[in-house]
Amino acid sequence: xxxxxxxxxxxxxxxxxMAVLAVLATLMPMPMTGGxxxxxxxxxxxxxxxxxxxxxxxxxxxxxxxxxxxVLGRQVAEIIANDLNGSGMxxxxxxxxxxxxxxxxxxxxxxxxWAPLGVKALLVGSATENSNGMIQxxxxxxDVVTEREIIAGEGEVSEVGLRRISHQIADLVFESWTGDSGxxxxxxxxxxxxxxxxxxxxxxxxxxxxxHNPTYLTNGSSLVLTPRFSxxxxxxxxxxxxxDEPSVYLMNVSTGRSELLGSFPxxxxxxxxxxxxxxxxxxxxQNGLTDIYEMDLATQQQRQLTNSPSIDTSPSxxxxxxxxVFNSDRGGSQQIYVMDSxxxxxxxxxxxxxxxxxxxxxxxxxxxxxxxxxKGEFFIGVMNTDxxxxxxxxxxxxxxxPTWAPNGRVLMYFKQNPTNEDGSGGESYLYRIDITGFxxxxxxxxxxxxxxxxxxxxx
Amino acid sequence: xxxxxxxxxxxxxxxxxxxxxxxxxxxxxxxxxSSSSSTSASASSAxxxxxxxxxxxxxxxxxxxxxxxxYDSSALSDDAKATLSAQAAFLAANxxxxxxxxxxxxxRGTREYNLALGERxxxxxxxxxxxxxxxxxxIKTISYGKERPSFIGSNPYAYSKNRRAVSIIx
Numbered sequence: 086x087x088x089x090x091x092x093x094x095x096x097x098x099x100x101x102x103m104a105v106l107a108v109l110a111t112l113m114p115m116p117m118t119g120g121x122x123x124x125x126x127x128x129x130x131x132x133x134x135x136x137x138x139x140x141x142x143x144x145x146x147x148x149x150x151x152x153x154x155x156v157l158g159r160q161v162a163e164i165i166a167n168d169l170n171g172s173g174m175x176x177x178x179x180x181x182x183x184x185x186x187x188x189x190x191x192x193x194x195x196x197x198x199w200a201p202l203g204v205k206a207l208l209v210g211s212a213t214e215n216s217n218g219m220i221q222x223x224x225x226x227x228d229v230v231t232e233r234e235i236i237a238g239e240g241e242v243s244e245v246g247l248r249r250i251s252h253q254i255a256d257l258v259f260e261s262w263t264g265d266s267g268x269x270x271x272x273x274x275x276x277x278x279x280x281x282x283x284x285x286x287x288x289x290x291x292x293x294x295x296x297h298n299p300t301y302l303t304n305g306s307s308l309v310l311t312p313r314f315s316x317x318x319x320x321x322x323x324x325x326x327x328x329d330e331p332s333v334y335l336m337n338v339s340t341g342r343s344e345l346l347g348s349f350p351x352x353x354x355x356x357x358x359x360x361x362x363x364x365x366x367x368x369x370x371q372n373g374l375t376d377i378y379e380m381d382l383a384t385q386q387q388r389q390l391t392n393s394p395s396i397d398t399s400p401s402x403x404x405x406x407x408x409x410v411f412n413s414d415r416g417g418s419q420q421i422y423v424m425d426s427x428x429x430x431x432x433x434x435x436x437x438x439x440x441x442x443x444x445x446x447x448x449x450x451x452x453x454x455x456x457x458x459x460k461g462e463f464f465i466g467v468m469n470t471d472x473x474x475x476x477x478x479x480x481x482x483x484x485x486x487p488t489w490a491p492n493g494r495v496l497m498y499f500k501q502n503p504t505n506e507d508g509s510g511g512e513s514y515l516y517r518i519d520i521t522g523f524x525x526x527x528x529x530x531x532x533x534x535x536x537x538x539x540x541x542x543x544x
Numbered sequence: 545x546x547x548x549x550x551x552x553x554x555x556x557x558x559x560x561x562x563x564x565x566x567x568x569x570x571x572x573x574x575x576x577x578s579s580s581s582s583t584s585a586s587a588s589s590a591x592x593x594x595x596x597x598x599x600x601x602x603x604x605x606x607x608x609x610x611x612x613x614x615y616d617s618s619a620l621s622d623d624a625k626a627t628l629s630a631q632a633a634f635l636a637a638n639x640x641x642x643x644x645x646x647x648x649x650x651x652r653g654t655r656e657y658n659l660a661l662g663e664r665x666x667x668x669x670x671x672x673x674x675x676x677x678x679x680x681x682x683i684k685t686i687s688y689g690k691e692r693p694s695f696i697g698s699n700p701y702a703y704s705k706n707r708r709a710v711s712i713i714x
Contacts, residue, residue, distance in 0.1 A: 281696070282693060282696050283692060283693050283694065283696055284692075285691070287691075308688075308691060310655060310659075310691070311655065311656065324659075329644075329686060331659075331686065331687070351663075352659070352663055352686070352687060354656060354659050354660075355656040355659070368656070368659075368660065370659065370660050370663035370664075370687065371663075372667050373618065373663065373664045373667035373668060373671070374664075375660035375663065375664075396657060396660040396661065396664070398656045398657055398659075398660050399654070399656045399657070412654075412656070412657060414616075414657075418616070419616075419653075419654075419657055442653075442654035442656075442657055443654050443656065456654050458652070458653070458654075461652075482698070483651065483652075485654055485655065486654075486655065501651075503698035504651075504696055504697055504698045505696075505697060505698075506696060506697040506699075506702075507696075508696050510698070511698075536655070
């Protein structure tokens with residue numbers, strides 16, 4: 086279903102990229118302020134609101150066969166601009182369209198026309214239909230100050246593939262300019278919600294990370310919750326109440342077929358894949374006890390990792406697979422614990438005020454995202470893997486379920502409004518935020534949405 | 545329809561009473577909750593044409609099909625134990641009936657933790673029924689976490705009503 090990337094790079098001016106990266110390193114200080122410390126001492130809630138000065142960029146409408154901006158080319162430019170602006174790292178210059186782009190990307194732009202707009206980078210390109218009815222895409226990213234080419238590429242797609250190749254170009258622009266990997270050619274699986282609060286219908290849905298191409302994966306006949314992507318993309322693990330037997334299922338995204346995972350004597354839930362995609366951890370609840378189990382997906386062999394009279398749930402592997410972070414009330418209230426992947430060396434890492442839940446290890450390995458509840462409010466935050474350096478990024482009546490973009494720079498989660506007695510309210514929406522606490526944005530979804538999970542970078 | 549409205553009016557009355565009477569006592573909330581259950585049960589039986597013969601479901605509802613819990617707790621209050629004892633007697637008198645105990649939570653927790661907590665509440669109610677002599681094979685448990693509130697609203701009273709284990713005839 087997913088085609089491999091049709092995009093290939095033509096050449097890269099490595100030196101220019103390096104020069105830009107050096108500049109950028111000084112431009113992007115992460116405000117690792119002592120939010121956690123201040124919080125612990127004074128009980129004052131500090132929401133880290135980062136600020137990054139976005140790079141002004143000109144994104145020219147891609148030209149067509151006539152050498153003028155075309156319909157397809159405008160679409161490509163809009164998709165790329167939306168991605169880059171959404172990252173908070175770029176600000177596309179609206180008046181760029183006033184300047185006619187070169188009639189062919191191979192012609193060097195007249196930088197004296199672009200420089201007055203204040204843009205540091207300039208993306209030009211063409212989108213032309215060839216004799217096979219395919220669309221030929223060419224692009225070049227320029228450094229306006231040095232007038233040097235930073236990255237260039239070309240590709241061929243059918244009209245259906247236009248959005249995807251545009252996201253891939255946005256990824257290349259992002260990567261070559263910031264040095265971080267891009268995350269625009271990714272998808273989000275989530276729970277789409279409809280109906281009244283006491284009879285909410287929940288369906289699995291999947292969409293591009295910019296909210297386009299939403300598709301339903303289940304029909305709402307049974308309650309479904311907490312979908313999680315396999316790092317290999319083709320599979321989603323989720324909780325399904327099929328036949329009133331809540332259990333973890335695996336769905337093949339391409340075929341839409343689901344199968345029950347394993348055979349357990351109670352409710353299985355809270356699934357999450359290991360980063361190599363070979364194992365899955367989840368909770369089993371039975372006779373009032375909830376423990377964590379690991380399953381080898383190839384052999385279906387299962388192993389119990391925790392054995393306590395408490396609730397042990399929401400497990401998440403470290404990227405190297407050596408450790409597992411999880412949620413437990415073994416100390417009396419919900420807190421975050423880390424253990425070795427064999428279940429040994431359990432130690433608590435959350436010590437701030439309030440209750441902590443839903444820990445998720447960053448794909449970079451260095452920090453853990455979580456949900457925190459304190460004095461009637463919910464927060465999304467991050468902490469170091471030893472529990473130090475807590476920073477709260479978002480707050481609300483109910484915010485929950487952080488999920489990482491594959492580059493570990495952006496978090497998505499959902500927010501739910503309070504419900505009124507008459508049944509109104511209770512709307513839930515997906516949001517995303519930079520881990521510096523900058524640029525919180527609501528995602529566009531077909532209706533109410535919760536439990537987002539970010540796909541890895543698509544193959 | 546009339547049914548629903550009656551129940552709603554009763555609920556609103558209780559809500560007002562609860563808000564003014566007591567704010568912090570979990571037991572008070574539980575008591576208010578149980579009495580509201582019977583209110584809704586009597587409202588529905590008053591509407592039914594044959595008031596003489598109750599169905600087993602109606603009988604269970606009039607006994608009290610739900611027990612209520614404090615925040616983040618699966619401990620049974622004295623009220624809950626009394627209700628469950630009555631349920632056990634009902635099950636002893638109706639040996640062919642099997643039930644499912646549904647565990648539920650309020651919305652002030654995270655989804656996965658609440659699934660576990662709901663299971664703990666359902667198990668807690670089930671264990672008490674078994675201790676009263678009900679055959680464990682007659683009782684199934686299921687947790688809905690915070691997915692199926694019985695009372696709509698983001699307020700302490702609704703939360704106290706939603707932290708519950710409900711016995712349902714299967």
